[in-house]
Amino acid sequence: MKKKIKSFKPAICLILTIICLQLFLFFSSLVYAHKVNTHAYREGDKIFGECYFVDGSPCKNSKVEVYNFNGQKILETTTDEKGKYSFITKEKDGLKIVISAGEGHRVEYKIKEAVDRKEVKEHITKDKKSQVEPKTWVGRDEMKQIIDEVVDVKLKGLRNEIIDLRKQMDKINLRDIIGGIGYILGIWGIIMFIKRKKNAS
Amino acid sequence: MHISEGVLSAPVLFAGAILSFIGVALGLKKIKNEDIPKVAVLSSAFFIASFIRVPIGPTSAHLLLNGLLGMLLGWSAFPSIFVALVLQALLFQFGGLTTLGVNTFAMAMPAVLSYYIFRGLLRRSKNLAFLGGFLGGSLSILIATIFISIALLETEKSFIGLAWTLVAMHLPIAIIEGIITGFVITYLKKVKPEALG
The missing domain is CATH 1.20.5 (Single alpha-helices involved in coiled-coils or other helix-helix interfaces)
Structure with missing residues (x-):
């Protein structure tokens, strides 16, 4: 038995060298097979998303299908050159986005139902009514708009950061x-x- | 090369699973105990080969090494590839657990075919052995792409178009792999000719 295993040594050595070579190539970032990923977020009626392969390269011109909560297809769109897509929908319930990047690559992503803004607003106004009206030079609606804009801008950076983080998490690691x-x-x-x-x- | 989950219909998945099951069973039966280290190491070589990506066109193709596995293992290539694919599906979501059968068959069957077609060449002179390795390595990939196209026939509709794009996409990879396989075969022929028997 020992003899036999010994006689396999050259073959095994060679193949181990191949593996090492491949690991070396891994470090030269030539790696990553092509699993597809997507993430999307909601902003009012508009939904923004991005589709990419595990190495971070975008899925260009891929078909994006959107299904509603009951599994009915609502609309269809395609990704742009950067793998980004966006669409407008009145649907407030959860959505399912299916992207097929060709050659049998397919990815699904679910978006949660929208937080009803009116409800939130009413809640806030109720709270405020009970308090004494603050003395401000800006009107209440105007103030709200300003806050919305500022928050949107700030959130955009955060969102991009989250997408980047997710991309990194999806990457293959050596471990x-x-x-x-x-x-x-x-x-x-x-x-x-x-x-x-x-x-x- | 790996077909993801949810793309294929149940009959295709079922057919792939049955064919692969037969192949894996046959392979396991044929493995001699002392060959298992070789099978295991080649299994992990296949596992890693999929991470080496060559960017071509809109998507990317990766190395397969299924030709090399077929040349060296024969029917044992089936269980060898199967084990590697299970782990790729579990750890990296390449392919998927339901499409395991189809993927295994599409990659292992060409390997076994090239084993039977080119095995004779490997026993000849050094140059012919290299040629056998090159043809086995590259044709295994091209046949695999055709198998994949057949599996996708139902979803993609235009078979010829799909098969052509897949073959064209994998042509550079096929050549690279042919060269790798050829060198490995000639090296083995020099240091351990009985491994090619």
Whole structure:
């Protein structure tokens, strides 16, 4: 038995070299297979989204289908050169976005139902009514608009950051790859163990 | 090359699963105990090969090495590729658990075919062995793309168009892999000719 395993050494060495070479290529960032990902967020009636492969490259001109809560197709659009897409919908319930990037690549993303702004606003106004009206030079509506605008601008940066973070999380990391190799060798070890037991009995 | 979840219809998935099951069972039966280290190492080589991406056109293609596996393992390429695909699906969501059967068959069957077609060449002179390795390595990929196109036939409608784009996309990869496989085969022929038997 020992002899036989020994005789496999050159072959195994060679293949291990191939693996090492591949790991080296991993570092030169040539890696990443092509899983597709997408994220989207809601802003009023408008929905913005972005679709990209795990390495961060965009899915250009891919078909985007939008389904409502009951699984009915509402509308269809395509991504632009940067993999971004946006559409307007009155649907307040949850939405399901399905993007097919061709050659069997497909990704689904669910958007939660919209927070009803009116409700929030009413809540705020009720609270405010109970308080003494503050003395301001700006009208209440105007103030609200200003706040909305400022918050939107601030949130945009945050949203981009979240998308970037998600992209990074979706990237393949070396730890998983090495772990995967370990699993494979382990599985074959178990198979060998079972086979040997069978032969012995 | 990996078909994602939710793309194929149930009959296609079922057919792929059954065909792969037969292949895996046959492969497992044929493996000799002392060959298992070789199978395991090639299995992990296949696992990693998918991370090496070559950007071509709108999407990207990656190495497969299924030809190399087929040349060295024969029917054992089936379980070898299957194990690697399970882990790719679980760890990285490449392909998916339901499409495992279709993906395994599409990649392992060309490997087995090239084993039977080009095995004779490997025992000849060094140059012919290289040629055998090159043809086996590159044709395995191209046949795999055709299998994938057949599986996608129902979803994509235009078979010829899809098959052409897939083949064209994988042509550079096929050539690269052919060269890799050829060199590995000639090297093995020098240091350990019985591995090619």
